[in-house]
Amino acid sequence: MKVIVCVKQVPDTKGGVQFNPDGTLNRAAMLTIMNPDDKAGLEAALRLKDEYGAEVTVLTMGLPKAEDVLREAMAMGADKGILVTDRVLGGADTWATSTTIAGAIRNLEYDLIITGRQAIDGDTAQVGPQIAEHLGLPVISYAQEIKIDGDSVVVKRLYDDGYHMLKAKMPCLITALSELNAPRYMTPGGIFDALQADITVWGRANLVDVDDSNLGLKGSPTKIAKASDKVRKGSGEKVNLDAEESVSYIVGKLKDKHVI
Amino acid sequence: MDFTLDKKYEMAQNLFREFAQNEVKPLAQEIDENHRFPRETVDKMAKYGFLGIPVAKEDGGQGCDPLTYVMCVEELSKVCGTTGVIVSAHTSLCVDPIQTYGTPEQKAKYLPDLASGRKLGAFGLTEPGAGTDAQGQQTKAVLDGDEWVLNGSKCFITNGKEADVYIVIAVTGTVEKRGKKMKEISAFIVEKGTPGFTFGTKENKMGICASSTYELIFTDCRIPKDALLGQKGKGFNIAMHTLDGGRIGIAAQALGLAEGALETTIEYVKERKQFGRSIAQFQNTQFQLADMATKVEAAKLLVYKAAMTKAQYQIDHKTSYSVEAAMAKLCAAEVAMEVTTKCVQLHGGYGYIKEYDVERMMRDAKITEIYEGTSEVQRMVISASLLK
Numbered sequence: 001m002k003v004i005v006c007v008k009q010v011p012d013t014k015g016g017v018q019f020n021p022d023g024t025l026n027r028a029a030m031l032t033i034m035n036p037d038d039k040a041g042l043e044a045a046l047r048l049k050d051e052y053g054a055e056v057t058v059l060t061m062g063l064p065k066a067e068d069v070l071r072e073a074m075a076m077g078a079d080k081g082i083l084v085t086d087r088v089l090g091g092a093d094t095w096a097t098s099t100t101i102a103g104a105i106r107n108l109e110y111d112l113i114i115t116g117r118q119a120i121d122g123d124t125a126q127v128g129p130q131i132a133e134h135l136g137l138p139v140i141s142y143a144q145e146i147k148i149d150g151d152s153v154v155v156k157r158l159y160d161d162g163y164h165m166l167k168a169k170m171p172c173l174i175t176a177l178s179e180l181n182a183p184r185y186m187t188p189g190g191i192f193d194a195l196q197a198d199i200t201v202w203g204r205a206n207l208v209d210v211d212d213s214n215l216g217l218k219g220s221p222t223k224i225a226k227a228s229d230k231v232r233k234g235s236g237e238k239v240n241l242d243a244e245e246s247v248s249y250i251v252g253k254l255k256d257k258h259v260i
Numbered sequence: 261m262d263f264t265l266d267k268k269y270e271m272a273q274n275l276f277r278e279f280a281q282n283e284v285k286p287l288a289q290e291i292d293e294n295h296r297f298p299r300e301t302v303d304k305m306a307k308y309g310f311l312g313i314p315v316a317k318e319d320g321g322q323g324c325d326p327l328t329y330v331m332c333v334e335e336l337s338k339v340c341g342t343t344g345v346i347v348s349a350h351t352s353l354c355v356d357p358i359q360t361y362g363t364p365e366q367k368a369k370y371l372p373d374l375a376s377g378r379k380l381g382a383f384g385l386t387e388p389g390a391g392t393d394a395q396g397q398q399t400k401a402v403l404d405g406d407e408w409v410l411n412g413s414k415c416f417i418t419n420g421k422e423a424d425v426y427i428v429i430a431v432t433g434t435v436e437k438r439g440k441k442m443k444e445i446s447a448f449i450v451e452k453g454t455p456g457f458t459f460g461t462k463e464n465k466m467g468i469c470a471s472s473t474y475e476l477i478f479t480d481c482r483i484p485k486d487a488l489l490g491q492k493g494k495g496f497n498i499a500m501h502t503l504d505g506g507r508i509g510i511a512a513q514a515l516g517l518a519e520g521a522l523e524t525t526i527e528y529v530k531e532r533k534q535f536g537r538s539i540a541q542f543q544n545t546q547f548q549l550a551d552m553a554t555k556v557e558a559a560k561l562l563v564y565k566a567a568m569t570k571a572q573y574q575i576d577h578k579t580s581y582s583v584e585a586a587m588a589k590l591c592a593a594e595v596a597m598e599v600t601t602k603c604v605q606l607h608g609g610y611g612y613i614k615e616y617d618v619e620r621m622m623r624d625a626k627i628t629e630i631y632e633g634t635s636e637v638q639r640m641v642i643s644a645s646l647l648k
Contacts, residue, residue: 189324
């Protein structure tokens with residue numbers, strides 16, 4: 001059984017957020033982590049490795065330094081790492097990203113693709129399902145539990161008001177929630193091995209069946225008008241009133257602002 | 261000379277830090293108060309290979325080096341001195357001598373279980389009448405047919421009742437050295453559960469309260485002839501060499517305690533307000549933090565240097581790391597005691613309350629000046645190398 005896990009290096013929310021002049025994130029200048037939903041997806045794949053001997057390949061698209069996230073995944077137990085990096089792929093929105101990743105995955109054999117539900121930087125939840133669409137695969141999103149049943153997967157898919165139990169024949173794509181599991185730690189020996197391991201690096205030339213018009217910033221239908229860090233609010237207005245007076249004061253303010 | 265950490269050490273440090281924050285810190289106060297050995301943490305550390313860091317992969321270990329191991333003890337000790345010493349005593353005092361002196365059979369029998377953490381290790385040298393003066397040993401081992409018969413007791417043994425495999429030092433006869441009769445000392449591997457091997461009282465300690473510190477008692481305890489570790493009569497050398505390594509582990513524990521106390525205190529002084537200002541704005545606070553950070557950094561360089569010298573020994577089996585280890589332990593232990601005491605002072609009354617981590621850290625720090633060779637012994641080792 002072969003499993004591909006797509007992971008993304010995202011800004012660590014503990015560090016500051018930095019922007020490029022064009023409004024995109026300045027990823028090179030920020031502290032980074034493995035996206036939490038992706039890490040849960042990786043853990044799910046590693047459990048399939050523990051249980052069924054699955055071979056786990058991690059794939060990421062990003063700057064050369066995104067290699068770090070692959071090495072972390074390998075230190076946790078993934079077998080292979082593939083970095084898709086190329087200047088022409090930069091500034092990609094979800095469409096260009098999913099096109100690129102699908103183009104890379106067309107080189108590989110797989111039974112299952114696992115992605116995180118969404119990344120904490122973009123929060124779109126679009127890339128996983130789009131990859132499935134490009135590759136013509138069934139997709140099960142919001143996986144809270146994954147089990148293998150012969151040549152199929154049985155997935156508990158989380159919804160607001162309950163869950164669905166879905167069964168799909170492999171190959172298929174699953175998007176994972178961070179609630180899926182508690183990802184394992186790396187091991188010290190795993191780290192030493194992962195830093196010795198070869199990482200496969202692919203560029204534009206390695207992408208199969210993709211059109212340049214769908215890649216990078218130029219191939220991205222999403223245009224960012226403006227992005228900013230959160231703006232500090234003023235100190236506000238302080239009033240000292242008793243309980244009843246303060247209720248009518250607040251209601252008055254909310255009416256003034258047409259909130260109620 | 262390059263003082264930047266390689267990527268592998270940086271990643272390992274992040275791993276240990278994350279593990280310490282998530283798995284160790286939440287228990288630190290409770291296990292200290294209840295004097296409860298954190299078995300669940302040991303199991304988790306076993307799962308992630310923390311109990312076999314500097315052990316070769318073919319022996320079931322992680323295939324890393326002494327510096328990685330030191331970083332593990334350091335990061336654990338930043339949040340819990342007890343957890344740090346569990347790993348240190350197991351790795352340096354039990355796994356290391358088997359790795360260094362064990363026969364191929366002994367290595368095959370013990371290392372995979374110890375390095376994977378399925379079994380925990382301990383080391384028994386100290387006796388009621390023999391601590392620093394190893395010649396004062398009373399525990400005897402007498403060969404009787406195919407078995408050694410052990411009689412005597414060992415005290416203050418870390419991981420005492422929780423361990424499965426013990427390195428035990430005992431007198432096996434007398435030898436003449438320069439016309440003087442001396443005790444012949446040998447080392448043995450003893451397994452828990454061997455008839456005649458029991459535990460005495462549990463020590464009620466000032467610090468590292470969750471560490472299992474027991475007396476080991478041997479009463480006609482029969483162990484196989486091949487339980488002898490290294491050559492007969494080489495036990496003193498084995499014990500001293502083992503302690504050289506152990507000192508690097510304790511130095512890392514002391515370093516972690518100092519760093520942990522300093523980090524906690526930096527956060528505290530920014531929050532704590534007196535006379536309308538945070539106490540971080542007072543020059544007294546600032547200068548004390550500066551002095552402490554400088555001393556901690558100096559200790560860290562000595563500890564890391566000792567670990568790297570030991571790594572060199574593991575390659576060439578020649579390089580001595582005895583003085584480096586003694587300097588690292590002397591410095592780190594004294595820095596730990598000074599820094600944790602000052603951190604308590606900067607916390608004021610709150611520093612004396614058990615709810616605040618620095619209270620425990622100060623109690624934990626004291627032992628690092630005492631065990632695995634007191635600071636006075638470290639000074640003897642260092643000065644002997646200067647005056648030889």
